[in-house]
Amino acid sequence: MPYETQPPASHFIDGAYVEEKAGTEIPVIYPATGEKIATLHAATPAIVKQAITAARRAQVEWAAMTGTERGRILRRAADIMRDRNHDLSVLETFDTGKPYQETSVADATSGADALEYFGGMAATLTGEHIQLGENWVYTRREPLGVCVGIGAWNYPTQIACWKGAPALACGNAMIFKPSETTPLCALKVAEILCEAGLPAGLYNVVQGMGDVGAALVSDPRVDKVSLTGSVPTGRKVYAAAAAGIKHVTMELGGKSPLIVFDDADIDNAVGGAILGNFYSSGQVCSNGTRVFVHSAIKEKFLTRLAERLDNAVIGDPMDPATSFGPMVSERQMNIVLDYIEKGRAEGARLVTGGARIDRDGYYLQPTVFADVTDDMTIAREEIFGPVMAVLDFDDEAEVLARANDTEFGLAAGVFTRDLGRAHRVAAAFQAGTCYINTYNDAPVEAPFGGSKMSGVGRENSKAAIEHYSQLKSVFVRMDDVEAPF
Ligand code: NDP
Numbered sequence: 001m002p003y004e005t006q007p008p009a010s011h012f013i014d015g016a017y018v019e020e021k022a023g024t025e026i027p028v029i030y031p032a033t034g035e036k037i038a039t040l041h042a043a044t045p046a047i048v049k050q051a052i053t054a055a056r057r058a059q060v061e062w063a064a065m066t067g068t069e070r071g072r073i074l075r076r077a078a079d080i081m082r083d084r085n086h087d088l089s090v091l092e093t094f095d096t097g098k099p100y101q102e103t104s105v106a107d108a109t110s111g112a113d114a115l116e117y118f119g120g121m122a123a124t125l126t127g128e129h130i131q132l133g134e135n136w137v138y139t140r141r142e143p144l145g146v147c148v149g150i151g152a153w154n155y156p157t158q159i160a161c162w163k164g165a166p167a168l169a170c171g172n173a174m175i176f177k178p179s180e181t182t183p184l185c186a187l188k189v190a191e192i193l194c195e196a197g198l199p200a201g202l203y204n205v206v207q208g209m210g211d212v213g214a215a216l217v218s219d220p221r222v223d224k225v226s227l228t229g230s231v232p233t234g235r236k237v238y239a240a241a242a243a244g245i246k247h248v249t250m251e252l253g254g255k256s257p258l259i260v261f262d263d264a265d266i267d268n269a270v271g272g273a274i275l276g277n278f279y280s281s282g283q284v285c286s287n288g289t290r291v292f293v294h295s296a297i298k299e300k301f302l303t304r305l306a307e308r309l310d311n312a313v314i315g316d317p318m319d320p321a322t323s324f325g326p327m328v329s330e331r332q333m334n335i336v337l338d339y340i341e342k343g344r345a346e347g348a349r350l351v352t353g354g355a356r357i358d359r360d361g362y363y364l365q366p367t368v369f370a371d372v373t374d375d376m377t378i379a380r381e382e383i384f385g386p387v388m389a390v391l392d393f394d395d396e397a398e399v400l401a402r403a404n405d406t407e408f409g410l411a412a413g414v415f416t417r418d419l420g421r422a423h424r425v426a427a428a429f430q431a432g433t434c435y436i437n438t439y440n441d442a443p444v445e446a447p448f449g450g451s452k453m454s455g456v457g458r459e460n461s462k463a464a465i466e467h468y469s470q471l472k473s474v475f476v477r478m479d480d481v482e483a484p485f
Contacts, residue, residue, distance in 0.1 A: 005094050010040040010207045011047055012190035014054035015200025020047050026180050026207060031097030031326040032317050032361040040183050042208035048215050051204040055146045055173035056221055058201030063143050063171035067123035074119030074165060077196035081112040088188060092157055095182040097326040098280050099317040111161030113444040118169035134479055140472045143171035144247055145223035148216045152228045153179035153328050154283040160186040163226045164203055166464040175204045175216060181329055183207045217241055231453050249457035249467050251449060253382040254410030257403035258288030262296040264415035270304045272415055272439035278366050281327055282386035286411035288439055290379055292399050295392045302370055306352050309366050326362040333362040336385030343369045343378040374402055404430045409452030413439045
């Protein structure tokens with residue numbers, strides 16, 4: 001391996017790397033070759049306890065610092081991340097298999113944005129003063145305490161920062177458990193925060209499978225849980241958090257609609273559909289995987305889409321020219337192949353792709369099915385791979401009803417040149433994150449999250465502050481107390 005991928009130890013606790021080989025072995029596989037690039041160990045109960053103890057101790061002093069002091073450290077960490085963008089992007093590519101062309105602009109950079117944004121905001125967090133005649137109430141915005149972050153495998157650096165940055169800005173401590181599939185990047189985030197001056201114990205990383213996540217969530221010394229993962233995992237984590245009446249943020253899966261009207265700019269719509277289905281080899285929660293195309297332009301859309309997919313450069317993710325990489329794991333590749341088989345069996349028309357690519361690693365062809373109907377499995381279930389389902393429609397009311405006919409509500413998009421229709425459709429979408437003539441933008445300034453089964457709470461933006469802090473009301477009486485006896 002031309003790059004050091006084996007971290008010094010599996011966990012990062014109380015400002016230092018910690019190893020405990022008694023935990024289950026976690027092999028880290030480079031998805032582009034199938035090679036093992038590191039070996040880590042899952043946390044034992046003793047490691048989980050060590051992390052929670054460190055976080056609880058450190059949080060008290062951190063919360064007592066001023067927002068300006070806390071923010072300065074986060075902003076310094078953002079600068080270090082940007083300086084090291086190349087190395088961090090290479091590591092992200094080894095961890096996930098995503099092409100360097102993507103990781104160099106979308107991962108550490110997005111993490112740095114979150115650290116900078118919430119670092120800048122830390123000094124502005126305040127309560128308010130409420131005058132009641134001569135008396136008054138003031139509110140204090142206080143941290144929650146110890147927050148647990150649990151990540152999915154598609155954006156390991158970004159998720160570690162999107163959860164860590166607002167948590168720390170508000171005066172909390174964070175214990176982050178990455179997905180066992182991509183355990184490397186969060187350790188670098190912890191290292192960088194430490195280097196930027198974050199006191200020991202405030203950002204801890206513990207490795208492990210679902211049982212480690214579950215142990216963290218159910219510990220009474222944990223105050224909040226933020227999960228990025230699938231709906232079935234979300235259900236379990238939400239229920240476990242409910243037992244302790246803990247705060248939660250749930251960023252879960254989706255099966256989002258993307259509607260292309262007949263007046264849309266076809267090339268932009270095709271571009272949006274490509275971004276919303278094939279970026280990160282389709283492993284993006286907010287993807288617009290049900291592409292409803294007006295029947296008048298359907299064949300034109302499909303022809304242009306197939307032409308543009310021919311330009312995808314599939315190959316070595318480390319080659320900056322590569323624009324489409326492998327699936328994260330053999331397991332995920334096989335899940336997606338099963339869905340492709342179901343698409344065929346249920347009568348969808350395969351326009352392009354549909355097979356594994358004959359090379360090392362877990363590569364699938366970008367795949368498009370047309371003539372998909374609402375009841376087909378590939379139109380109902382989240383695939384989390386490079387499989388686009390194109391469905392026909394003729395009428396706005398009809399397509400809106402069909403677009404919303406899903407248990408999910410993460411994202412939705414519309415392409416049209418008609419301004420009135422664009423906003424009408426966006427207003428009618430049952431989704432937390434909507435796009436007009438674009439798809440899958442996720443700047444830190446805007447709230448991100450889902451409605452319906454796709455989640456609870458919002459990440460990014462000022463809205464995230466509400467999910468990492470709580471208000472205390474303090475009543476102050478200046479006149480005499482009136483008691484009945
Ligand atoms: P999973 O739901 O399988 O896992 C998510 C995380 O939860 C992993 O770290 C996992 O550990 C952990 N976990 C599993 N079981 C438990 C449990 N009982 N208690 C606590 N933690 C547990 O998701 P994937 O990693 O497979 O990621 C894909 C899913 O994530 C997709 O559904 C996708 O839509 C969603 N996602 C949502 C996003 C959003 O912002 N809305 C963004 C990105 C992805 P481990 O896997 O290590 O065993």
